[in-house]
Amino acid sequence: MKVLVLGAGIIGTSTAWHLLERGHDVTVVDRQPDAALETSFANAAQISVSYCEPWANRDAPAKLLKWMFRNDAPLLFRPHLDWQQWRWGLQFLSQCNDTAFERNVQQLVALGAYSHAALKDVVSATGISYNRLERGIAHYFTDQKSFDAAADAAQLMQKYGVQRQVVSRDELLRIEPAFQSFAHRIVGGTYTASDESGDARVFTQELARRCAARGVQFLFGHDIERLDKAGGIIAGVAVADRATGARRNLQADAIVVACGSYSAPLLRSVGVNLALYPGKGYSATFKLKRPELAPYVSTIDDEVKCAMSRLGDELRVAGTIELNGFDLSLDTPLARARCRMLAERIETVLPGVCDTRSEAEGGNPRFWTGLRPATPTNIPYIGRTRVRNLWVNAGHGTLGWTHGAGSGKALAELISGQRPDMAFGFCGMDSTRQPALTGSLAAP
Ligand SMILES: Cc1cc2nc3c(=O)[nH]c(=O)nc-3n(C[C@H](O)[C@H](O)[C@H](O)COP(=O)(O)OP(=O)(O)OC[C@H]3O[C@@H](n4cnc5c(N)ncnc54)[C@H](O)[C@@H]3O)c2cc1C
The missing domain is CATH 3.50.50.60 (FAD/NAD(P)-binding domain)
Known part of the structure; x- marks a missing residue:
């Protein structure tokens, strides 16, 4: 054909x-x-079969309202006079309940497992190398309430065959020692050994x-x-x-x-x-200054909802979602605030590991933005x-x-x-x- x-x-x-x-x-x-x-x-590079929870959940509407006027909010809805955006928003709200959440998780896990097997087949058929790391994905929490809720999420994933474990702070640091200097802030985490990371581009x-x-x-x-x-x-x-x-x-x-x-x-x-609407996200890619101290395990930071993955001698950190139309600019105050947040977060959790200096200071960070094709x-x-x-x-x-x-x-x-x-x-x-x-x- x-x-x-x-x-x-x-x-x-x-x-x-x-x-x-x-x-x-x-x-x-x-x-x-x-x-x-x-x-x-330049996405976050995660093959996250097990970290696939939809944004629409029972707590999402309250959070969206709370975050609406914060430039560094993980999920930001900026209303426009655009019927497509409002229609998408209404359909999103209709998914913010436990029944829809679980039904959506079930399908995302099914597609994820099928896709992971397909990726492995393509890689073995073609021999493509792309800075792949089969070291799992960890998710750490700095807030006890969110960590407690993570146990329920892990249970739901286990119900659909995903082996996501809840781990203590010490276990998490054994899995990925790179976060040692941030340990005092971490209350615990989750870890899925079967997930991986690599450069999508x-x-x-x-x-x-x-x-x-x-x-x-x-x-x-x-x-x-x-x-x-x-x-x-x-x-x-x-x-x-x-x-x-x-x-x-x-x-x-x-x-x-x-x-x-x-x-x-x-x-x-x-x-x-x-019902498809762009969800703008940002990434920053930094050269490693101290490769021996950088993580190998791809990681999600729950507090600011960003993900970080090592790609050879660089670290990519990415996150945040802005429902704000097809705008791809990186030089607005909002975009600058979001990029700055990624760089500052890396210095907080992995101090001195990456070269996070701005160009003006002699550094070479690569900031990028992309439009996730988002469904409700x-x-x-x-x-x-x-x-x-x-x-x-x-x-x-x-x-x-x-x-x-x-x-x-x-x-x-x-x-x-x-x-x-x-x-x-x-x-x-x-x-x-x-x-x-x-x-x-x-x-x-
Ligand atoms: C910040 C960020 C972090 C992310 N992290 C992850 C992650 O860790 N793991 C993960 O699984 N996913 C991640 N994603 C999501 C993932 O990157 C996207 O879902 C995926 O790239 C979408 O691929 P696509 O092929 O549908 O779209 P695209 O890659 O955008 O491809 C669409 C193509 O269509 C072309 N095109 C569009 N319109 C036209 C036209 N009119 N004429 C000609 N060509 C056209 C474009 O040039 C483009 O090449 C992330 C996304 C973002 C933004």
Whole structure:
């Protein structure tokens, strides 16, 4: 089958790989000059199958209100005169209860386990190296109340087969001694040995090269301008070469939209309405000054809700979510405050380990921002839309790297007429998908 994949982030590239493996003729289109140059570029690097709790939980509405006017809030909702944002917000609120939370966790764990296995298969088939560390993920708490609640969360995860352990401060420091100088603030933690970390950009770009070497055509530097719908199908995809301005109309038997947050406006233009909204996040990557003191275990800091991962001789710290439209600027007061917070936190928890000096002080920190394609449930849209030859693989929110390999494999299987072996509500073909989201996929 001739398949057109729109978007070469981790999701589109992984979809292309798995389609290729099933014998399809694949073309990938992306506006950037290489794969993984947007949201898959500099994320927190965690393959966190077990740390996959959705943002929507019973405490989220109160926290959102409390944090609304704080520039350093972990989750920030900045209201706009934008119906898409309000619709997303209302659907998010409808998920803030224990029943929805548990149902969403169940699906995220299923996709995570499937994806972890798929990632391991791809790595052993391709030999890609990407600063992978199979040292687990730890989560530490500085507040007793939050640590007490962590026991309930661990129990829920264990119910779905995730081996997340609650650990004392001493156990946590045995697992990762690097946090010794912050030990006085830590009250305890959790740890999952089976999780891992690695550079999503390097993996995705290497996978794209292997796809290209085996015959996948990549049209980089091409804007996807329009989906042309005729006779109930997508009859063509209008693309324009950014360098020359030359326009082409591409045809295929199946079209996969994997454009991250930009999937929503593209699909809306042909009547497919996804509850998908950008969740802006930030990362900072610092050179290690004292590599011998830096952590190997990827870690989540509960107090400021950031994650840190070692990538070779650098440390990446990332976090915070801003529901504030498609803005990608790094030079607003809000963005500067959030980047500063990441640098200050690293100095607090790992003093003297990284070179956190600003450029003005002679340092070379790399700050970055990306738009997580967020759904109200945290569950991505994977499957067929009501436009017969139009498929979607988008909405992976905080977990696109974790779920990338499996989402690509699952969609390639669906397009090939196979049923992926996991308990997951695929779009357009599964009655277990929650009604709000099935409804939102409807096209006229
Ligand atoms: C701060 C931060 C930390 C994160 N940490 C983690 C983590 O530790 N673990 C984890 O699992 N996930 C993490 N994530 C989430 C993860 O990075 C995303 O879910 C994932 O990258 C989404 O991949 P994608 O392929 O859907 O989107 P993208 O990577 O954005 O890919 C979409 C592609 O579509 C292209 N595109 C879009 N519109 C057009 C158009 N009109 N024309 C042409 N091309 C177009 C873009 O150029 C882009 O290459 C984090 C995200 C952020 C922001």
